[in-house]
Every structure is written in C-alpha cells, then in structure tokens.
Amino acid sequence: MDISGLERYLNNQFNSLYGFAYILVPDELQASQICIDSISSFLLECKDLVSDFLDDKSVNQEIKIKLYQFVYNLSVKRDVQLTTLSTENRNSSFFYQLDINKRGIIYLRDRSQLLLSEIELIVGRRNYEIINDYELAKNLVQLKEQRPL
Amino acid sequence: MSEACIFSSNIILAKKYPESYNLLKKHLEDCCLCQKEIEKIDRDESTWFEMIPCPAPSDIIKSAAQREIHELTKNLIKHSPSESKNKKLSVKEFILKKVLPFNR
Structure with missing residues (x-):
C-alpha cells in the first residue's frame, strides 16, 4: 500500500476518533485538535505499525486501538486543563456529568463495539475495573435519564 | 407481585452466549412470560443506546x-x-x- 492508502485509512478513522474525543472533551475544536495531535503522535511514535500497514500487513485493528489510546491519553490530560469548559455541556445531558474514564469506557464498549481486552489496552486499566465502572455508570445514567416508555 | 418464569433470569446470558444456551432456546420461544421479559430487555437496550451521545464532526x-x-x-x-x-x-x-x- 502507498502513502495515499494510509491517508485514506486515517481519514476514514477520523469520524470515530472525533466521536470518542468529543465525549471525553465536549468541545468541537478541542476534540478535532486532539484527533489531529493523536494521528500526528501515532505517525511519529509508531513507525513500525505504519511500515507494516504500508507493507500490506493486516494491522488495521492494531492501528485503530493505538489511535484510540492516543486520543484517550491526550483527552485525559486536556480534560484537567479544561474542566471549566466541559461544564457547559454537562448540564445538557447527565452522560457528561460522569467522569472522563466512565464516559470513555461506555463509548468504547457500546458505540465502538470494542472487546474488553482492547479497552484494557486503551484506558490502561484492569478488566474488572472497567466492568465495574461500566456497570456503575450505566446504572447511574439509566436512573437519571429514565424516560417513560 | 407480577408473574415471572424461573428461566427469565437466564435470558441476558442466553442472548449473549446463544451456543451455550441451546437447550433453553425452545423454552424461551414458547414461554409467554419469557417473551415479555425479552421484549423488556430489548426495549431497555435500545433506550440505553439512545442515551449514549454519538457526536459527528461538522x-x-x-x-x-x-x-x-x-x-x-x-x-x-x-x-x-x-x-x-x-x-x-x-x-x-x-x-x-x-x-x-x-x-x-
């Protein structure tokens, strides 16, 4: 595969990366910047994966996990700097009142449909911690946002 | 207290791991109490899915x-x-x- 194939792949990944970044740092510009920074870091730090991709090896899922990992780590760092900004959105939906780790886990599990082992790699936590946070957060959101059926 | 079937507690696992719950499949299809429970679980799942934001870039x-x-x-x-x-x-x-x- 050539560089344009890599460019196409990264462009295709952008939407899901943006969705993930936005639920972690609920601001359009910040989220898109985090995605770009993540892609940039990935290209600089994961040269082996990039060359495997260019050699047509099937590393798409590995690259996806790496990109999510960069987005998660950058977002956690930036969330600390932007706590005041995030509160704007937190009023609109209870989901945004959850802490950043729980939002990330819910998104990765239910929107991105990733495996527990993949989520472990992205958020750098044990599977029982992830399951615990997920169930806790899900119950909380369902309780707060329960609508009459 | 509403009626419930003793097998209803296995529905979530049966949905998740259908191969392991083959024996229960027939019962789940025939039992009206289990069917009601399945409908409720499906409804809860779709409501839960709607609660998760899905932001898309402009x-x-x-x-x-x-x-x-x-x-x-x-x-x-x-x-x-x-x-x-x-x-x-x-x-x-x-x-x-x-x-x-x-x-x-």
Whole structure:
C-alpha cells in the first residue's frame, strides 16, 4: 500500500476518533485538535505499525486501538486543563456529568463495539475495573435519564 | 407481585452466549412470560443506546482534518527511511566529490 492508502485509512478513522474525543472533551475544536495531535503522535511514535500497514500487513485493528489510546491519553490530560469548559455541556445531558474514564469506557464498549481486552489496552486499566465502572455508570445514567416508555 | 418464569433470569446470558444456551432456546420461544421479559430487555437496550451521545464532526472540521492529515502523511514521505538513506548518500557523495579533493 502507498502513502495515499494510509491517508485514506486515517481519514476514514477520523469520524470515530472525533466521536470518542468529543465525549471525553465536549468541545468541537478541542476534540478535532486532539484527533489531529493523536494521528500526528501515532505517525511519529509508531513507525513500525505504519511500515507494516504500508507493507500490506493486516494491522488495521492494531492501528485503530493505538489511535484510540492516543486520543484517550491526550483527552485525559486536556480534560484537567479544561474542566471549566466541559461544564457547559454537562448540564445538557447527565452522560457528561460522569467522569472522563466512565464516559470513555461506555463509548468504547457500546458505540465502538470494542472487546474488553482492547479497552484494557486503551484506558490502561484492569478488566474488572472497567466492568465495574461500566456497570456503575450505566446504572447511574439509566436512573437519571429514565424516560417513560 | 407480577408473574415471572424461573428461566427469565437466564435470558441476558442466553442472548449473549446463544451456543451455550441451546437447550433453553425452545423454552424461551414458547414461554409467554419469557417473551415479555425479552421484549423488556430489548426495549431497555435500545433506550440505553439512545442515551449514549454519538457526536459527528461538522463538514468544516472534517475538511480541515483532511487537510491536516494530508500534510502529516506528506511529511511522512519526506522523513521516510528511504529518504534519509538518500540524504546520507548525498552527504557521502558531497564529501567524496567536494571535500576530499581539497584535502588531497
């Protein structure tokens, strides 16, 4: 595969990366910047994966996990700097009142449909911690946002 | 207290691991109490899915990102190993052709 194939792949990944970044740092510009920074870091730090991709090896899922990992780590760092900004959105939906780790886990599990082992790699936590946070957060959101059926 | 079937507690696991719950399949299909429970679980699941935000980038952000990604991948060509190898060769060539003749 050539560089344009890599460019196409990264462009295709952008939407899901943006969705993930936005639920972690609920601001359009910040989220898109985090995605770009993540892609940039990935290209600089994961040269082996990039060359495997260019050699047509099937590393798409590995690259996806790496990109999510960069987005998660950058977002956690930036969330600390932007706590005041995030509160704007937190009023609109209870989901945004959850802490950043729980939002990330819910998104990765239910929107991105990733495996527990993949989520472990992205958020750098044990599977029982992830399951615990997920169930806790899900119950909380369902309780707060329960609508009459 | 509403009626419930003793097998209803297995529904979630049966949905998740259908191969392991083959024996229960027939019962789940026939039992009206279990059917009601399945409907409730499906409803809860779809409601839960609606509660998770799914933000998508606007067109402006998408096209800006495309430009950035293009630049980043273009830089990758500039700094690819073969490129730097060429650079090293040209430095070697430079030394051989330009520097060495003066030192002789």
